[in-house]
Every structure is written in structure tokens, then in C-alpha cells.
Amino acid sequence: MSTQTVVGSTLTERWRVLRWVLLALAAIAAVAVLSTLLTSPRSGGPLDPGSTSADGTHALIALLRERGVTVVEAASIADVEREAREDTLLVAAQTFHLFDEDLLDRLADVPGDRLLIAPIGRTREALAPRLRRDDVTEYAGLRPGCDLREATRAGTVQFGIAETYDATGPVRVTRCYDGALARYTDDGRTVTVVGSDGFVTNSQLLQEGNAALAMNLAGTHPRMIWFAPQFSESDGAPGGAALPDLIPRQVYWLVLQLALAVVLLAWWRGRRVGPLVAEQLPVVVRASETVEGRGRLYRSRRARDVAAEALRTATRQRLLPRLGLNHAASPAAITQAVADRCGLDPQAVAHSLYGPAPADDTELVNLARALDDIERQVAQS
Known part of the structure; x- marks a missing residue:
């Protein structure tokens, strides 16, 4: 048998084994990708009924459907107008795309009861004209305080x-919370009308x-019709609102005042401290000379x-990792751990690590030697 025949047979056998390994790896990768796609959260915008992210409302929609409520997820104002009836509740959730005047006018003409979630001024004026904004408060565990069922x-x-x-x-308004x-x-x-949208989100x-x-x-x-528009239907027509349009004018004045205050403070501190001067160290000092x-x-x-x-603190800090203790360990725990590790008298260890201050230089030298000996025994044990 020639050398070329032997080499060809060997390569063929290796390819057969490698082929099955590659097929197995490809199958595992395909299963992993498919599992990731099927189990990953479905992203979406705020209050999106199909989104499983933190600010979506998929969980609430699922609960309502389990309860027997027919939920219509309206993606556009045309869907709302087509599905709206007198016996249908319209839920209008405020998003960045619920601002167009024509859109709000068309929503105002839709029949049926309304539930507005966190509406801004323009939305509230068009869909709940009998209400005005009163205040903004942070609530935590607030009770109803009303007779609304x-x-x-x-x-x-x-x-x-x-x-x-x-x-x-002169309209009778039931106010809760x-x-x-x-x-x-x-x-x-x-x-x-509810002044917050957090209570309906998945998170x-x-x-x-x-x-x-x-x-x-x-x-x-x-x-029920759930309408939380995720895109603008105005296509740049007048009445559509961009993000800067949503910011109240008072915010611009507040930011301008804060910027002016920061500039004045920086100028005052700069004149008081003086200009920055870069200086190099005159000499490099070795650590031993510092000690x-x-x-x-x-x-x-x-x-x-x-x-x-200082000697005791440095010794304890070096001992703690070797003893498996953290910095919150008590003196008794550290003393007992050292005594058990090295077979020393706990009282002698406690005197070295936490004893009184030395009376003279000789006692200080003896303390340094005792601490060094403890550290050496712990390291070698």
C-alpha cells in the first residue's frame, strides 16, 4: 500500500469524525438561538400592550383577557374609530405620540366611556375638559379615601x-388617593383620569x-380598547409635537438660571484659588526612607x-485574608483564629494584637517582634 493511499484513508476517517462533531455543534447552536428567540422579552415602547419589558403592559392585558374582557389593541386612531362603541371602554395611555391636535379631536368624538392614564395638559383638555391639574406629589402606599368601588x-x-x-x-368629581x-x-x-402610569406597567x-x-x-x-400609540400619525403635519415641545417653558428658565449660577460660582472660586500651576516633584523618595x-x-x-x-493595625489587615476573615470580624474572633492556627495562648495573642500601649522603646521593639512572629507563624501554618 502506497503512502498516498494511507494518508488519504486517514484524512477520510478524520473528516467523517469531524463532520459529525460539526453537525452536533451546529445543532446545539441552532437550538440555543431558537430558545433565545422564543424566551427573550418582547421589546416595545412605553405602555405597549405587546411589550414584556419593564415599561410595557403585556401582563395587565393578559390578566384582563383571562378575566373575560375583550381587549382590542388599537395601533392607530383609525383602529379606535372602527372598534369604538357605546358599550366599549376607551383606555388612552399617554405616550410621546399622543399629542397631535387632529388625533385628540378624533379621539374626543369616539363614543363610550374613557380612561385616561397619565395625560398631559393637551390630552387632558381634549379628553377630560372638566378636570384641571392640581398638584404633583410623590405617593407611597396611599389609601383610597373615597367611595369609588x-x-x-x-x-x-x-x-x-x-x-x-x-x-x-360646577361638576361633581369623585377624587380618590x-x-x-x-x-x-x-x-x-x-x-x-389617573395621574400616574407606573401602576399598570409590568415592573x-x-x-x-x-x-x-x-x-x-x-x-x-x-x-375595552387599549390605545397607546407607538408611532406618530401626523407625518410632520402642523400639530405634531416633538420632544422639545413637551418640555414646559419654566424648565428652560430653570436650566438657564442653574447654568448661570454654575458659571458665576466657577468664576468666583477660580479667582479665589488662583490659576492652576503644574509642578513636578523635586525628588523621588523611596518607601523605606518614608517609613x-x-x-x-x-x-x-x-x-x-x-x-x-499603626503596627497592630497593619498586622491585623495582613492577617485577615490569611485567616479567611473580613474587616468586620471582632477582636475575639481574630484572636481565637490566630490561636487555633498557630497553637498559641489566646491571651498572649490578644495582648499582642489589642494590648495596651508600650511604656518605653524596649517594649515597642518587643511588640514589633511579637507581631512579626505571629504573622510569620500564620503564613507558614
Whole structure:
């Protein structure tokens, strides 16, 4: 048999083995990718009913459907107008794309009751004209404080930061949670406004009373339309709002004042301290000379207590990792660990590590030797 035949047979056998290994690796990679795609969270915008991220509302929508509520996920105003009926609740969740005047006017003409979640001024004025913004407060475990059935059944709710509302005129408004939840009836239509959107999101739905209140408010009708627009339908037409349009004018003045204050403070401190000067060190000092200089300073001041405490502290810091202890260990625990490790008398170890200050230089030298001996025995044990 020739050498070429032997080499060819060997390569063929190796390729057959390698082929199965590559196929197995490819199958494992395919299964891993498929599992990742199937189990990974579905991303989306804020209050998106199909999003499983922290600020999505997929969990609430799933709970409402399990409860028997027919949920219509409207992606556009055309979907809302097509699905809206007198017996259907319209839930309008405020997003960055719910600002267009034409969109709000069309929503105002949709029949049925309304539930507005964290509406801004323009949305509230168009869809809940009988309410005005009252205040902004941070709530933590607030009680209902009203006789509204949806709120009393939910009990205490964790809203976070929420706006509060009050009536704009002679209309009877039911205010719960100090005004963070307001409801009124006008021309046969019930309008409910909640000043926070955190209680309906996936991340905060499990907090105290949040799920109950969200389901009670959104599940009052057998059929519900969830409208949280994730894209702008204005296509740049007048009335569409960009992000700068959403910032109140007072914020710009506040930022300008803060910037001016920072500039004035920097100018004042700069004149007081003077210009920065870059200086190089005149000489490089070795670590050994630094230690000797500090020792002479301690000796000139007869600061044997300070020197002894510095030696003991340094020794304990080096011993702790070797003993498997942390910096929160008590003196008794450190002493016992050293005694068990080296077979020494615990009282002698405690005297060396935590004893009184030396009375003279001889005792200080003996303490340094004792600490060095303890550290050496622990390292060698």
C-alpha cells in the first residue's frame, strides 16, 4: 500500500469524525438561538400592550383577557374609530405620540366611556375638559379615601410620582388617593383620569394594590380598547409635537438660571484659588526612607502609642485574608483564629494584637517582634 493511499484513508476517517462533531455543534447552536428567540422579552415602547419589558403592559392585558374582557389593541386612531362603541371602554395611555391636535379631536368624538392614564395638559383638555391639574406629589402606599368601588376594592396603591386633579367648574368629581384618581360623568359619558402610569406597567403591577386597581378600572366594561400609540400619525403635519415641545417653558428658565449660577460660582472660586500651576516633584523618595522618617517622627514625639497602633493595625489587615476573615470580624474572633492556627495562648495573642500601649522603646521593639512572629507563624501554618 502506497503512502498516498494511507494518508488519504486517514484524512477520510478524520473528516467523517469531524463532520459529525460539526453537525452536533451546529445543532446545539441552532437550538440555543431558537430558545433565545422564543424566551427573550418582547421589546416595545412605553405602555405597549405587546411589550414584556419593564415599561410595557403585556401582563395587565393578559390578566384582563383571562378575566373575560375583550381587549382590542388599537395601533392607530383609525383602529379606535372602527372598534369604538357605546358599550366599549376607551383606555388612552399617554405616550410621546399622543399629542397631535387632529388625533385628540378624533379621539374626543369616539363614543363610550374613557380612561385616561397619565395625560398631559393637551390630552387632558381634549379628553377630560372638566378636570384641571392640581398638584404633583410623590405617593407611597396611599389609601383610597373615597367611595369609588374600583378604588375601595383595590385598597392601598403604590403610585409613585403622580399628578392630582380637581374640577374646573360646577361638576361633581369623585377624587380618590388625594386626587391622583378622578372620575366624573358628563353627557352620559364616564371619564376617569389617573395621574400616574407606573401602576399598570409590568415592573410595578405586582406592587401593593396596583394590579387590583388597574384591573378594576380597565375591566369595568366587557369590551375595552387599549390605545397607546407607538408611532406618530401626523407625518410632520402642523400639530405634531416633538420632544422639545413637551418640555414646559419654566424648565428652560430653570436650566438657564442653574447654568448661570454654575458659571458665576466657577468664576468666583477660580479667582479665589488662583490659576492652576503644574509642578513636578523635586525628588523621588523611596518607601523605606518614608517609613524611617515616620519612625523618627514618632520617636521624637515619643508617640509610642500611635506607633504601636499603626503596627497592630497593619498586622491585623495582613492577617485577615490569611485567616479567611473580613474587616468586620471582632477582636475575639481574630484572636481565637490566630490561636487555633498557630497553637498559641489566646491571651498572649490578644495582648499582642489589642494590648495596651508600650511604656518605653524596649517594649515597642518587643511588640514589633511579637507581631512579626505571629504573622510569620500564620503564613507558614
